Amino acid sequence: MAIDYDTLFIGGTWVAPSSSRRISPIDPSTEEVVGSVPEGQEADIDAAVAAARRAFDDPSGWSAWEPERRAVGMNRLADEIDARADGFVQRVSSQNGMPVAVARQLEAGYPSAVLRYYSGLAARGGFTEVRPGFFGGEIEVSRKPLGVVGAVVPWNFPQALTMFKLAPALAAGCTLVIKPSPETVLDAFLLAEAVEAAGLPPGVVNVVPAGREVGAYLVAHPDVDKIGFTGSTAAGRAIAETCGRLLRPVTLELGGKSAAIVLEDAELDLAQIGEGLFTSTLLNNGQTCFLGTRVLAPRSRYDEVVDAFTAFAAGLQVGAASDPGTQIGPMATGLQRDRVESYIAKGRAEQGRVTTGGGRPDLDRGFFVEPTVFAGLDNNATMAQEEIFGPVLTVIAYDGLDDAVRIANDSDFGLGGTVWTSDPARGAEVARRVQTGTIGVNRYIPDPAAPFGGVKSSGLGRELGPEGLAAYQQLQSVYL
Numbered sequence: 001m002a003i004d005y006d007t008l009f010i011g012g013t014w015v016a017p018s019s020s021r022r023i024s025p026i027d028p029s030t031e032e033v034v035g036s037v038p039e040g041q042e043a044d045i046d047a048a049v050a051a052a053r054r055a056f057d058d059p060s061g062w063s064a065w066e067p068e069r070r071a072v073g074m075n076r077l078a079d080e081i082d083a084r085a086d087g088f089v090q091r092v093s094s095q096n097g098m099p100v101a102v103a104r105q106l107e108a109g110y111p112s113a114v115l116r117y118y119s120g121l122a123a124r125g126g127f128t129e130v131r132p133g134f135f136g137g138e139i140e141v142s143r144k145p146l147g148v149v150g151a152v153v154p155w156n157f158p159q160a161l162t163m164f165k166l167a168p169a170l171a172a173g174c175t176l177v178i179k180p181s182p183e184t185v186l187d188a189f190l191l192a193e194a195v196e197a198a199g200l201p202p203g204v205v206n207v208v209p210a211g212r213e214v215g216a217y218l219v220a221h222p223d224v225d226k227i228g229f230t231g232s233t234a235a236g237r238a239i240a241e242t243c244g245r246l247l248r249p250v251t252l253e254l255g256g257k258s259a260a261i262v263l264e265d266a267e268l269d270l271a272q273i274g275e276g277l278f279t280s281t282l283l284n285n286g287q288t289c290f291l292g293t294r295v296l297a298p299r300s301r302y303d304e305v306v307d308a309f310t311a312f313a314a315g316l317q318v319g320a321a322s323d324p325g326t327q328i329g330p331m332a333t334g335l336q337r338d339r340v341e342s343y344i345a346k347g348r349a350e351q352g353r354v355t356t357g358g359g360r361p362d363l364d365r366g367f368f369v370e371p372t373v374f375a376g377l378d379n380n381a382t383m384a385q386e387e388i389f390g391p392v393l394t395v396i397a398y399d400g401l402d403d404a405v406r407i408a409n410d411s412d413f414g415l416g417g418t419v420w421t422s423d424p425a426r427g428a429e430v431a432r433r434v435q436t437g438t439i440g441v442n443r444y445i446p447d448p449a450a451p452f453g454g455v456k457s458s459g460l461g462r463e464l465g466p467e468g469l470a471a472y473q474q475l476q477s478v479y480l
């Protein structure tokens, strides 16, 4: 049954949108419309920013509360989100094609865990300290909230990536305008319902779904103090330019093309490592920014590694996102499928050898692409340099450890990565040499306690961890 909304969540209440334009997300497994919401326009952004401003400037409001008091509100919100877990799973998966098994973990359980992690940091307090001055006397140093936040999020993990901004911003005492991507709007309205049920003060969280022009309007809005963005590197650059001109703090989580380095001693027993391999290379139908889609294999074991990844990819269950057994669902949109297919064509044109997949599965509906493995390409190939954002892996040969590290670092990006080995200490040594914001040894999953983000074209700044909280705070020193 279609899920339809006629109003927008602004200022703690449901208000009529400024125009009759609507967004109608499509289920990429069935190609059917799943619902519709009003499409936010500039006037709606103005109203949402004004509500967030009022909430922020209220001298007895959210930003002025003790952090411990905000933590109580955040825990209530986490409870309300948990109470809607099934709804989040269903809405996310039906809009972006994320298999329900993946959505259950990462779009229902994970966001509320991130929120609880940050409510824990807020509950600890300590946002103000008094320290002795080097020249004598005392100095009060406070971590104050930055102000009104514009949170611009993509469609691939809409709830988790919203929470990467919402949770630290709330802990800091900021107020927000969240702009979801047009592909995934229904889950954002469920979040708005959770915010309302949790009784957060009006205007602390506002939700206005819209396209990129209206997103750009939010980014440049004179009454916004900080931008948190996750999305493509191209959009990130445009947003950074605007924020640079305005001297507006910005955190950018952008694209990736990470390396999964298989060491000489790695045991490729799929029964043992299959799950970890899946999460770190093909999670969410390959539409995950941190995936190690360049598999680096020692030349002496190249054929064996190709065979193992071929068996791994070929063994995954492809199907409708709503099927609990599905491991690989469809691409989020028809456009995204076209993009992935054009990369596969390019890989073939560059003399890559497809060892499994390469086409569409035998399904009569949906934007599906088979999990695909390429062999016989080196790191200069387009497949190895550009982010594909689909279930496509390229296995590249290396000669010795230094060569593996060189290839891993020969990329415009640096977001995630993994090292596969039977010697974890040696794996960690290799991991430390890779130019990347995050990397795992025999596993990978962003932990709420650890800063997450990228180097080079993968972004600016970090989300998660106490560092992610600091990104929503500004420091004030009072010389007492």
Ligand code: NAD
Pocket: 152, 153, 154, 155, 156, 157, 161, 179, 180, 181, 182, 210, 211, 212, 213, 214, 215, 216, 217, 219, 230, 231, 232, 233, 235, 236, 238, 239, 252, 253, 254, 255, 256, 288, 289, 387, 389, 415, 454, 458, 459
């Ligand atoms: P996108 O950049 O096109 O859109 C992301 C969001 O930004 C959407 O809400 C969109 O409406 C908005 N937007 C686009 N251009 C804008 C502009 N100039 N000003 C303001 N808002 C703008 O990205 P996408 O295709 O939706 O998402 C996929 C991309 O996101 C991939 O490249 C992926 O690697 C990246 N991503 C990165 C991370 C990370 O944490 N590093 C996580 C997930 C996705």
